[in-house]
Amino acid sequence: MKTILIVDDEPRTREGVRKVLESWSAGRYRITTSTSAVEALKWLDENEANLVITDIRMPEINGLELVEKLRERPHSPVIIVISGHPQFDYAHKALQFGVIEYLLKPLDKTKLVEAVELAFRREEEMNRVERMERIVDTKLLETTEQETQYGTQVKEAIQYLDEHLGESITMKDTADYLHMNASYFSVLFKEQSGLTFSDYLTRRRMQRAKELLMNTRLSINEIAEKVGYQTAKYFVKVFRSHEGVSPGQYRKGVSHAEETIQ
Structure with a gap:
């Protein structure tokens, strides 16, 4: 009340x-x-x-x-x-x-x-x-806002990542999809987005995980799977390192904020 x-x-x-x-x-x-x-x-x-x-x-x-x-x-x-x-x-x-x-x-x-x-x-x-x-990754947001300036290959790479976020995808997988040399693709992606491929992928996965923690009642195991992690234990470790709290703690904090809106 x-x-x-x-x-x-x-x-x-x-x-x-x-x-x-x-x-x-x-x-x-x-x-x-x-x-x-x-x-x-x-x-x-x-x-x-x-x-x-x-x-x-x-x-x-x-x-x-x-x-x-x-x-x-x-x-x-x-x-x-x-x-x-x-x-x-x-x-x-x-x-x-x-x-x-x-x-x-x-x-x-x-x-x-x-x-x-x-x-x-x-x-x-x-x-x-x-x-x-609390959800938005400001660095990722900056990258997204500049997306119109990217070349076709980097745009396609970002779209490919978003469509396969729940899979155990690698930089080589993405480069192969684009028919590019992996080393060249790595340099091109960093040059245009300002983030390494690995950093972008992790930030994008964390962004999606936070959306799922806020808007669904999926278990931590289910969320880990949906954002491309093979084990919940590793997902929790990455999430804590990135956000400073565990997925469960993050969800509790967001739930409290939600209660103030109703």
């Missing part, structure tokens, strides 16, 4: 926002409150919020300082700022920090709900991007 944290030192506003959102959410979201930014930060040390709605003017730490501190955290929530003062400087600063909406008091209930719905849509987009970043 996603959590909304309301931070406001004024009891009337704080409880008013809570009641509106509890009525709107109909039990779909956990809604909690803090009476100050200090209290909110302590709560967030042990809990996680998907959305923070904070007032600007509060004692000790104001709302903008709270937003700045939240942005420094690894998993920053989306944020809505509320204020009784239509000051441009506050609004501008809030937007610089990536705040989703800046609402003025007295709060319009409809606008509040619309802002919360927008915030959760934005959170889903951010999570989706984060998940994709």
Whole structure:
């Protein structure tokens, strides 16, 4: 269940926002409150919020300082700022920090709900991007983006690899398919793609493995086979060396990210 944290030192506003959102959410979201930014930060040390709605003017730490501190955290929530003062400087600063909406008091209930719905849509987009970043091999992506500049033989080699990724394919197999000398093909591939044949093949296999770990419930053994490794043990060794975690650990991390989207 996603959590909304309301931070406001004024009891009337704080409880008013809570009641509106509890009525709107109909039990779909956990809604909690803090009476100050200090209290909110302590709560967030042990809990996680998907959305923070904070007032600007509060004692000790104001709302903008709270937003700045939240942005420094690894998993920053989306944020809505509320204020009784239509000051441009506050609004501008809030937007610089990536705040989703800046609402003025007295709060319009409809606008509040619309802002919360927008915030959760934005959170889903951010999570989706984060998940994709975890899959994408940036070096492989750079190579793919330059593919239009490659010669016909290297393009055909890449297509051949993609079509036979689940097989125990070698550089000699690929060179033979292209009717090329293996040594010449090796130099040509590195020259045009920026990667050695072996490095490209491993990165492509790891990319496919991550896609399967995220999007399927196939076992590690089955995934190892589908990406061209004869034993799961060797696949796990290569995956850990490349990604820093085992395939099982990677899948758990991705599954957690998926839960935040639903």
